[in-house]
Ligand code: ADP
């Protein structure tokens with residue numbers, strides 16, 4: 001029983017095909033990775049999963065439902081997919097707590113406050129709730145972005161080069177912290193990165209991409225022990 005299934009996917013921009021023959025499946029609670037050099041098509045696959053890019057071929061299923069086939073797609077806001085980007089993309093005029101609360105406006109006030117408090121504890125930012133993003137370090141801002149993405153209780157989290165703006169040491173620590181947070185919640189995720197160490201440390205399964213094709217989709221151990 002897969003949480004996410006990508007079958008024979010092809011997509012690109014206009015008439016150009018950028019990725020094709022993309023097949024992989026993610027189990028519930030698993031962290032998958034799209035690993036490869038810049039320009040190989042990682043973000044393009046992520047955009048297709050998020051619903052921002054139409055399919056040229058194939059299909060995508062989430063939690064057993066078809067969410068994308070050529071010519072027909074569930075719109076991004078209905079997919080229950082959370083996203084975290086390289087540049088954090090926080091709202092600068094809102095506090096940390098307000099950023100996290102942003103997707104929870106439908107909740108009543110007390111319920112929302114409790115939820116925000118729990119999320120800030122989860123990412124260890126409870127003391128910075130009333131700060132604005134510019135007062136935070138890059139790593140802290142990325143924790144806020146993660147809490148905000150988790151707030152609406154998505155089925156899947158997409159992480160697009162989330163640590164690329166951070167220095168090597170912080171990157172390593174934060175990637176392990178994020179793995180712990182996702183595992184604590186049993187949250188499924190896909191990480192996009194060009195950093196092999198990061199991919200292997202953080203992910204249960206890794207797709208190695210080259211020129212728009214998946215070379216391999218396997219557990220890190222097997223990728224390490226290739227002849
Ligand atoms: P990666 O995420 O692995 O760096 P991308 O998926 O961003 O790779 O890009 C794959 C290819 O698609 C590149 O050749 C890139 O130039 C092209 N591409 C990406 N975005 C667009 C776009 N909006 N319009 C046209 N081509 C694009």
Ligand code: ADP
Pocket residue numbers: 095097098101109112113116117129130
């Ligand atoms: P309002 O008070 O009208 O709800 P605010 O802009 O003051 O709007 O805050 C938006 C939401 O952000 C609040 O309802 C609350 O859920 C959350 N929030 C703000 N500050 C905190 C905080 N320090 N701790 C927890 N949640 C907070």
